[in-house]
Amino acid sequence: ILPLGLMLGLMLAFGxxxxxSEMPVLTSVGVxxxxxxxxxxxxxxxxxxxxxxxxxxxxxxxxxxxQQMIEAGQRSLLVSGLEAGRFVEFPxxxxxxxxxxxxxxxxxxxxxxxxRQDEGRMDVTTALSGELSVEAAGRFLRLDEGFRVExxxxxxxxxxxxxxxxxxxxxxxxxxxxxxxxxxxxPTLTLLGDDRREARAQLHFRLAPPLLALAFALLAxxxxxxxxxxxxx
Numbered sequence: 461i462l463p464l465g466l467m468l469g470l471m472l473a474f475g476x477x478x479x480x481s482e483m484p485v486l487t488s489v490g491v492x493x494x495x496x497x498x499x500x501x502x503x504x505x506x507x508x509x510x511x512x513x514x515x516x517x518x519x520x521x522x523x524x525x526x527q528q529m530i531e532a533g534q535r536s537l538l539v540s541g542l543e544a545g546r547f548v549e550f551p552x553x554x555x556x557x558x559x560x561x562x563x564x565x566x567x568x569x570x571x572x573x574x575x576r577q578d579e580g581r582m583d584v585t586t587a588l589s590g591e592l593s594v595e596a597a598g599r600f601l602r603l604d605e606g607f608r609v610e611x612x613x614x615x616x617x618x619x620x621x622x623x624x625x626x627x628x629x630x631x632x633x634x635x636x637x638x639x640x641x642x643x644x645x646x647p648t649l650t651l652l653g654d655d656r657r658e659a660r661a662q663l664h665f666r667l668a669p670p671l672l673a674l675a676f677a678l679l680a681x682x683x684x685x686x687x688x689x690x691x692x693x
Contacts, residue, residue, distance in 0.1 A: 462510075462669065462673065463511060463670075463672040463673035463676050464676065466504070466507050466673055466676060466677055466680075467673075467676035467679065467680050470500070470503070470504075470677055470681070470684070471680045471683055471684045472684075474680065474685075475684040475686060477684075478685060478686045479686065479690075483685075493681060493682075496681060500677065500681065503677075504673070504674065504677040508673045508674050509670075511669050511670045511673045512669070512670035514669070515668075515670060516648045516666050516667075517648065519666070520644070520646065520647055520666070521647075523645055527645055543562075544559055544560065544562040545559075545560065546558070550631075554577055555577060556574075556575050557572070557573070557575075558572070558573040558574075559572050559573075559590070566592070567591060567592050568589070568590075568591055569589060569590035569591065570589055570590075571587075572587040572588075572589070572590040572601075572606070573586050574586075574587075574601075576629075577613060580612060580613050580614070581610065581611065581612055581613060582610070582611060582612070583609075583610045584608070584609045584610075585603060585607070585608045585627065585629065586606045586607050586608075587604055587606030588604060588605035588606060589603075589604045589605065590604065591604075592631075599630070600628045600629065600630055600631065601630075601631055602628045602629075603624075603626070603627045604625065604626050604627075605624075605625060606624060606627065607622065607623050608622045608623075609622075610622075643656070643659040643662035643663075644662055
């Protein structure tokens with residue numbers, strides 16, 4: 461958007477000079493299109509540097525930081541969507557969880573209720589407190605001091621009641637959405653030494669905006685030329 465906005469702004473500015481007959485006056489005193497490049501550079505060069513900083517540094521940093529926030533969200537029930545005092549459905553719709561209280565970071569829970577169903581059976585678990593942990597095997601919700609009731613969804617008397625001191629429930633796996641080796645998440649200096657085609661394409665993608673801004677700015681001067689009586693747009 462910034463390269464296109466720069467081009468439109470310059471076209472409107474130079475178009476106003478043509479419309480008010482300022483450009484013929486400048487040309488008559490020897491200020492031609494080439495002499496206009498110097499004042500044009502006062503605007504274009506800082507803007508091109510800013511666009512290059514956004515494309516080469518700020519954009520990759522923002523993508524990497526957002527990925528870190530997604531990964532951190534998997535370690536926090538608060539960020540993952542669980543709120544105190546509200547029933548939250550599991551991904552896939554095979555259960556719900558309810559907590560009465562929650563710590564500020566979302567890792568400690570109080571008064572937990574979990575309902576799950578799978579293969580024709582239902583599982584109801586209650587606990588006095590709980591804690592979320594992340595391991596290599598996945599995410600686990602450890603519940604302390606509670607009861608667990610397991611039985612059929614439909615008819616039947618095959619129920620089991622269990623009282624436990626500690627019980628771990630494996631939560632559904634979360635999709636992190638990107639690989640750590642994704643070129644879009646790598647710094648620009650790292651891409652310079654990467655020979656993969658994806659890395660070279662990402663490097664070209666980042667180099668394009670500042671080059672486009674420079675090219676669009678140079679095109680804006682001849683494109684803004686118009687007769688004095690012509691409509692501005």
